[in-house]
Amino acid sequence: MQNFNFQFFDLTHLPVDVTRASTATVRFWARRQDSWILLLQEFVDLKNLQFIGTLEEQHFPVNSLVFHLTDGFYSADIPGRPREPKAAQPVPTSSYNALMKLATLDNSIQDALATQQSIREQINAILETKPPDPVPQAEDRLELAKKYLALERKNVAAVKQRKKELEESIRLRRAAIRDGRAVQEKAERDVANARDKLDSSREATATTREQIRGQKRRICSDLADIFDIRPVPDGPPLSFQICGIPLPNTTFDAATSRTTGEDELSAALGYVSSLTDHLQYYLSMPLPYPITAFGSRSSIRDDISLLTDLATRYQARGREFPLFLPRGGSTAAHFRFEYAWFLLNKDIEALCASQGLRVVDIRQTLPNLKYLLYSGGARWRGRARK
Structure with missing residues (x-):
């Protein structure tokens, strides 16, 4: 017959007089058919148990008891085996006074626990013999009911206030809807009236636009x-003159140019400046570089380019460039004159672009102006002949 294996059990939840007892009674029951019978009963003194270490190579007598504790196996039926000393450093033990203090403290704790248990039992006995008083519970329920009542009243007041706000909001929305419908009806009436005048307005607009185009061509x-x-007689190709004064297409060089003097060049550029300045108003195209038309002393202004070489105090005055050759013929003055002529050509290019004309070379000042005037006035001449 094999030995039985029993489960471990915990005694920490039991009182101290049980967990610290040195004696115990061990009973074993066996089940036979449907009934249990007492098989063995032993009175064991735990102080007399002998340490046997392990169960291997042990010969146990019949019905011997073996206790498996935390540090090993113990038995009272076979001689014990001396424990092997552990390889550890000696640890100083407690003194007698410390142990007595610990025992006294433990006794005090046990007395306190016993007193607590006794008081608990007395209170339970008093509560069992004394009938319960329903007044405190009723008062508590009353206070709780009052709190709930106050909370519900507060919620009702908030709901009423919310109801008033919603009613006011609905009233304002209805008024806004009425106003919106009135405005919509008025707009529909205005649209209906405008539709009757739409065709006539379109015809008037088309007629006005055609008249504006006709006026532009006439101008x-x-x-x-x-x-x-007109072209310069016996001149090179694309050489034109304005009001009888020739104007070259390239930059002016006084050392090499013999056909046009400085005064004639300034006068020709003055005519071009005046014509370009008038065209911006008639063609409804503002010039990117404003022109100050003043005869042979005209000038042009550049407010677009970033001129970093100008001082702050002279920046406003330095952006004005002359369309004439100043007396003296310095290099800086000549450069400013050429830059002014370049800006004038850019203005003419902008006017041509506004009329859908493409400029091949912006340096051809008079040919580009002639092309612009011819394209703008061609239809007017054709209509006048008819």
């Missing part, structure tokens, strides 16, 4: 007659 034709631009 271009008149300007072409006033500022007469």
Whole structure:
């Protein structure tokens, strides 16, 4: 027959008089058919148990008891085996006074626990013999009911206030809807009235636009007659003169140019400046570089370019460039004159672009102006002939 294996059990939840007892009674029951019978009963003194270490190579007598504790196996039926000393450093033990203090403290704790248990039992006995008083519970329920009542009243007041706000909001929305419908009806009436006038307004707009285009063509034709631009007799290709004064297409060089003097060049550029300045108003195209038309002493202004070489105090005055050759002929003055002529050509290019004309070379000042005036006044001449 094999030995039985029993489960471990814990005694920490039991009282101290049980866990610290040195004696115990061990009973074993066996089940036979459907009933249990007492098989063995032993009175064991734990002080007399002998340490046997392990169960291997041990010969146990019949019905011998073996106790498996935390540090090993113990038995009272076979001689014990001396324990092997552990390889550890000696640890100083407690003194007699410390042990007595610890025992006294433990006794005090046990007395306190016993007193607590006794008081608990007395209170339970008193509560069992004395009938319960329903008044405190009723008062507690009353206070709780009052709190709930106050909370519900507060919620009701908040709901009423919210109801008033919603009613006011609905009233304002209805008023806004009425106003919106009135405005919508008025807009529909205005649209209906405007539809009746739409066709006539479109015709009037188209007629006005056509008249504006006709006036622009007529003005271009008149300007072409006033500022007469025609080729220079016996001159090189694309050489034109304005009001009888020739104007070259490239930059002016006084050392090499013999056909045009400084005064004639300034006068020709003055005519071009005046014509360009008038065209920006008639063609409804503002010039990117404003022109101050003043005859042979005209000038042009550059407010777009970033001129870093100008001082702050002279920046406003330095952005004005002359369209004439100053007396003296210094290099800086000549450079400013050429830059002014370049800006004038850029203005003419902008006017041509506004009319859908493409400029091949912006340096051809008079040919580009002639092309612009001819394109703008061609239809007017054709209509006048008819």
